[in-house]
Amino acid sequence: MIRRPFVVALLAFVLTAITLIGPARTQSLSNEPGFRIVDFDWVDAARSRPVPARLHWPNEIAARDPASKARVPLIVFSHGMGGSRRGYSYLARYWAERGVASLHVQHVGSDRSVWTGNPFTLVQRLHSAAHESEALARGLDVRFALDRVLSNDAGPYGARIDRQRIIAAGHSYGANTALVAVGAGVMREGRRIEAKDPRFSAAILISSPPFYGEPHLASVLEGVTVPSLHVTATEDIIRIPGYYSPAADRLAIYNAISTPRKAIAVFQGGSHSMFTDRAATGGRDLNPKVKAATAELALAFLDLVYDGDRTSMTRWNARWQPIMALSPGAPSLLSPVARSRGLVQATN
Template sequence: MQRACKLGSDASAPAKMTRRRLGAMLLAVAVTTAVTAHPVQAQSAPPAYTDFDWVDPARARPVPTRLHWPADVAPGSRVPLIVFSHGLGGSRRGYSYLGRYWSAHGVASLHVQHAGSDSSLWAGNPLGVVDRLQRAAHESEALARALDMHFALDRMLSSPYGARIDRRRIVAAGHSYGANTALVAVGARVMRDGRWVEARDPRFTAAIVISAPPFYGETDLASVLGKITVPNLHVTATNDVIQIPGYHSPTTDRLAVFNAIATPRKLLTVFEGGSHSIFTDRAFTGGPALNPKVKAATAELTLAFLDLAYDGNRDALTRWNAAWQPILALAPDAAPPQISAPPSPRMAKRAAAGLVPAP
């Protein structure tokens, strides 16, 4: 009989799970070094952020975070919260264009830094960076990232900010390695030695998945992702290719992850061109003209998705489709009653050419 190994169900569970091959499944291999942010739009006085240097006593593990909080929150009102997980080699300082945009539009975001796979990877002897990257992708760190999300959310909800957060609208989000972390937080799981290895946190009621890598070593993605039921948004680009020694992942892997999620409450957007790092704070990757457009479009899309997921309101998504169609290879469709994504003519042509899987 299969047994479920769930987050918080067994005090020894983290130690047991770190001995499994979870890391190979969850590896995301984006290089997201800290650079100057490219803002979505000019702001004379960007909303302030607050840094927290938390430590999880149960694991003796630091969990630094950066909170982007809306500047004007009406008395008695509550705000949605997005908990964001960075890519390999990133930090809480990254993806600042998203944090600024969200807070400027009334949505709080907590950017979690994962101590075992953060920007510290770039310190030390350059000749050892490949070994450090491989260690960062190990099963122990893959699991620890999901536990970081759980711990950070615990701390945020128990803080003075907690009373101002709408607990019905808490979102797991991430890019690359962080996208896999977000998927684990909303229900991705694997079977190991007759046990389900999982770290689902039911407080997350939606997911934003940017450039999700494949689940390496897993041949049955439907089994890995089939239990995800929350609304989820997936964002990628036709040139969203991951390359690192020992690992290669084309854009088709992002589409395979999307397709393996059974719930119809999902959206997929594919930008034309771009790169894997275009969704980070890097200002020129993917092309100096396209880069700021993709950032602006991605930021806007996330909030249009939340309108649809939580309120059933597709007006913002309809406007988004019209505004950003020139840079899209595949546009999301918001036709009720499902959140789905039929292929656009441009994507159909790419499928015919073998650039993406046929629908």
């Protein structure tokens, strides 16, 4: 999705600039029975870039051990092209109700504003939003937002976050952003350009597009060493003006990561946008099932990574097998349709 060359001098400045904190407005929007929602309107003054974010925080009653003061795991989530901090609420709700917080970061250079304005310049706006400089800026947005939520600037939440269980996650362009946050990078003019944040100890990657138009994904992803969960579907095809990516590209990302600490789930059928909050896309019956399965799978993956507990993953495989082309950790085979699309099974 990201094809144009970096302006290396600009990137060097961005990567080495001291992060300054601009004015921030915090607003508590709701306090649900199981969780609360808090919006932050942060500004990274060093880049003159707003970094809005929405935190879904589990209430004490929702913690797995309500009597304890245990630290709370945090998933930092990056939206796809044209999204916002309000998106993927079904994931945030499910996670928060089960004791896992999520911080949804909005990227102003590639957020919902790309869809507004003159329709004749839409392709130009999309190309600009997919430029490599914006891809790196998104990675720095994630770093900045994590800095802020872990600080006193976010109120009481930072002190409760488990520093050993911070996960990068995202959908589509956001999955690429999460990969950048955990070590993906490219070589430009003899130097590697990346925005890796060592505070992330795992990644959840939904519908990852290709990187930078480069044919050698292994070199792009060689810095990704944390455990990663990949989620896609046999009809996970990206079609936006001026851009096309077949479902097999999702598998290419998975296969190019060298660490064996990875798992993949491929749903049968579906669509690229069914992982967003949109209803019905990918099939009226399948859409809500995939949403429920994806939210549940993420936590089963975290149980496996952090606690070595396979119980949740085993239960997940048994429950959702009817809608799967390939299940994580299961010896299932891809359907003929999946194979015809180049979705070959890889070793988990």
